[in-house]
Amino acid sequence: xxxxxxxxxxxxxxxxxxxxxxxxxxxxxxxxxxxxxxxxxxxxxxxxxxxxxxxxxxxxxxxxxxxxxxxxxxxxxxxxxxxxxxxxxxxxxxxxxxxxxxxxxxxxxxxxxxxxxxxxxxxxxxxxxxxxxxxxxxxxxxxxxxxxxxxxxxxxxxxxxxxxxxxxxxxxxxxxxxxxxxxxxxxxxxxxxxxxxxxxxxxxxxxxxxxxxxxxxxxxxxxxxxxxxxxxxxxxxxxxxxxxxxxxxxxxxxxxxxxxxxxxxxxxxxxxxxxxxxxxxxxxxxxxxxxxxxxxxxxxxxxxxxxxxxxxxxxxxxxxxxxxxxxxxxxxxxxxxxxxxxxxxxxxxxxxxxxxxxxxxxxxxxxxxxxxxxxxxxxxxxxxxxxxxxxxxxxxxxxxxxxxxxxxxxxxxxxxxxxxxxxxxxxx
Ligand SMILES: Cc1cc2nc3c(=O)[nH]c(=O)nc-3n(C[C@H](O)[C@H](O)[C@H](O)COP(=O)(O)OP(=O)(O)OC[C@H]3O[C@@H](n4cnc5c(N)ncnc54)[C@H](O)[C@@H]3O)c2cc1C
Numbered sequence: 160x161x162x163x164x165x166x167x168x169x170x171x172x173x174x175x176x177x178x179x180x181x182x183x184x185x186x187x188x189x190x191x192x193x194x195x196x197x198x199x200x201x202x203x204x205x206x207x208x209x210x211x212x213x214x215x216x217x218x219x220x221x222x223x224x225x226x227x228x229x230x231x232x233x234x235x236x237x238x239x240x241x242x243x244x245x246x247x248x249x250x251x252x253x254x255x256x257x258x259x260x261x262x263x264x265x266x267x268x269x270x271x272x273x274x275x276x277x278x279x280x281x282x283x284x285x286x287x288x289x290x291x292x293x294x295x296x297x298x299x300x301x302x303x304x305x306x307x308x309x310x311x312x313x314x315x316x317x318x319x320x321x322x323x324x325x326x327x328x329x330x331x332x333x334x335x336x337x338x339x340x341x342x343x344x345x346x347x348x349x350x351x352x353x354x355x356x357x358x359x360x361x362x363x364x365x366x367x368x369x370x371x372x373x374x375x376x377x378x379x380x381x382x383x384x385x386x387x388x389x390x391x392x393x394x395x396x397x398x399x400x401x402x403x404x405x406x407x408x409x410x411x412x413x414x415x416x417x418x419x420x421x422x423x424x425x426x427x428x429x430x431x432x433x434x435x436x437x438x439x440x441x442x443x444x445x446x447x448x449x450x451x452x453x454x455x456x457x458x459x460x461x462x463x464x465x466x467x468x469x470x471x472x473x474x475x476x477x478x479x480x481x482x483x484x485x486x487x488x489x490x491x492x493x494x495x496x497x498x499x500x501x502x503x504x505x506x507x508x509x510x511x512x513x514x515x516x517x518x519x520x521x522x523x524x525x526x527x528x529x530x531x532x533x534x535x536x537x538x539x540x541x542x543x544x545x546x547x548x549x550x551x552x553x554x555x556x557x558x559x560x561x562x563x564x565x566x567x568x569x570x571x572x573x574x575x576x577x578x579x580x581x582x583x584x585x586x587x
Contacts (some may be wrong), residue, residue: 160190162518163425164210166333167363169290169311170341171204174348179204181311184287185366185381188309206344209336210426214523218339218437223463230487231526232498234436236461237468239490241445242482243457254305254390255444256458258480259356262440262470263299263327265479272353273324277302278310286369286384290315292322304390307364309424313337320348327354331363332432339437354466357435359443359459361497362427367553368418373400374557375564376408389415394456395444414565416572420547421556428508428544431522433494433501439467447493459490496576502526507537 160171171190172179178194196204205211215234219226223235233239243256249264250257263275274292279302281289290312293299312334319326328338335357341349369381383403390396390412398415400408435441445457460482462468474480491498506526509519546552556564 160192163512164429164518164520165190166210166331166426166430167309167311167424168209168331168334168337169314170207170209170316170334170337172311172314173316174204174207175200176317181314184309185370188311188366203344203346207337207341207346209333209340210520211518212521212523213336213340214521215431215436216523218336218343221343222339222437225465226463228487230491231524232491232502233434233461233487234432234463236463237465238462238471238484239487240460240482240484241450241457242460242480243455244480245478249300249303250456251393252300252303253456253458254303254358254396255394255442256456256460256480257303258442258458258460259329259358259440260299260303261480262356262474263293263329264296265474265477266327266354266470267294267296267299271325272327274322275299275327275329276312276315276319276352277329278306278312280306280387286381286387287366292318292326304388304396305358307362307389308366308369309363310334316348319351322351324351325353326351327356328352329356329358331357332360332430332435332437333426335435335437336432354470355438356440356442357438359434359441359494359497360427360430360432361500362419363424364418364422365424368422369400371421371553371557372398372410372415372418372561373408375559375561378402378406378408379404393454395451410561410565413569414562417556417561417564417568420544421553423544423548428541429505429512429520431501431505431526433497434461436463439464440470443494443497445493459493461490503529503533504537504540507534508541511537511541 167188172181178196179190179192182189182191219235226235227237229235242258244250244253244258244261249261253260266272274294276290277293277299278288278290281287288306288308288310293302312330335355338349373381379402384400385403386401388399391399395412397409397411441461442458445459450457462471475482513519
């Protein structure tokens with residue numbers, strides 16, 4: 160809990176019957192023990208924790224025994240493709256192609272589920288995320304789009320357990336892994352979960368990102384936020400904040416990415432699951448100039464389990480989604496930056512932690528044998544993350560206009576991507 164290995168999935172809070180609670184949600188968002196935990200509960204929490212360990216090869220074999228394809232970067236999969244929801248409203252409201260939302264609504268319509276665990280914004284404190292069980296199309300749509308600040312979806316495990324009916328669960332890799340661990344031990348809290356979906360995952364940000372963003376605009380305190388969006392409007396969308404005063408602040412998503420190095424949740428740097436490898440179906444943005452130029456929203460979709468692949472086929476047959484299959488190489492090329500960050504960078508960063516004598520996660524596998532230049536590049540990246548996370552660096556960036564910083568960030572990132580292109584693509 161007190162190391163950088165905690166991914167804030169929320170399982171320990173959800174399973175603890177109020178003995179563990181998140182504190183300081185607009186600060187460090189840390190789980191804290193308020194009442195003594197007996198041995199039996201401690202044992203369950205230990206087994207459910209995905210921050211400390213999650214055995215990738217073991218779960219791959221158990222969950223996808225008849226899988227057709229496997230790649231160390233992508234995990235087990237049946238098909239990969241590019242697509243979008245054909246329902247215009249869903250596509251517009253979704254983060255990229257609206258695929259996850261479309262799948263949930265389709266399952267609900269077909270009565271294959273009675274509800275879906277999704278992540279919305281808190282009703283009372285609309286600047287914070289809050290998981291809930293959606294039981295209608297409207298509620299699922301309300302929870303569409305990516306939230307880039309900390310989410311602790313699994314803290315609603317008691318509601319999931321009490322729900323009468325079948326559920327789909329949507330979560331980030333750490334949350335999904337914890338649900339898979341609970342399913343493995345046959346824990347009652349997850350018995351209603353029939354399908355698991357999730358977005359790809361680069362990183363999450365601390366709430367300080369929102370505070371800092373407001374400061375740069377010389378805007379009110381976060382307590383005056385009435386609506387907070389991370390991907391508002393046409394794909395890839397804008398970060399948008401609506402305030403009580405009626406003021407609206409909006410910045411292009413690509414520019415708002417400048418917040419990442421200043422506010423990144425450190426656990427994102429040690430997570431090696433980019434494509435949400437233990438879901439039935441996962442989705443990411445189809446980052447390629449050909450799609451980006453067209454706007455409107457395109458997703459990359461990966462089906463993994465038999466039932467995930469069946470949903471995909473049936474939805475295509477029903478005309479609910481557009482899906483065009485692509486090859487593994489094309490998929491890797493589209494997200495080469497993300498794979499490099501997670502499947503090389505994370506392992507090197509974990510190694511750095513080990514050399515410093517700090518606790519490290521055990522994923523049951525390791526990718527190694529990287530070049531000296533890749534290690535060197537990681538040293539620069541890691542140093543930058545440490546320096547940019549300091550209060551002086553955050554204060555400095557707040558003195559500039561976000562449009563200017565965002566522009567500079569986008570340009571520097573493009574330059575950095577170009578100059579490190581060979582190191583990163585090398586034997587990708
Ligand atoms: C924190 C984060 C980081 C991401 N990083 C990348 C990346 O590096 N590269 C990439 O290609 N794609 C990334 N994605 C995925 C991308 O933003 C889209 O979510 C994905 O393309 C699916 O789009 P969609 O239109 O199908 O989803 P939608 O139809 O909009 O549905 C999204 C679903 O995910 C749920 N959800 C949203 N945010 C969270 C959250 N924080 N925790 C739990 N559930 C959530 C929503 O409740 C909703 O049900 C990231 C997403 C998140 C949330």
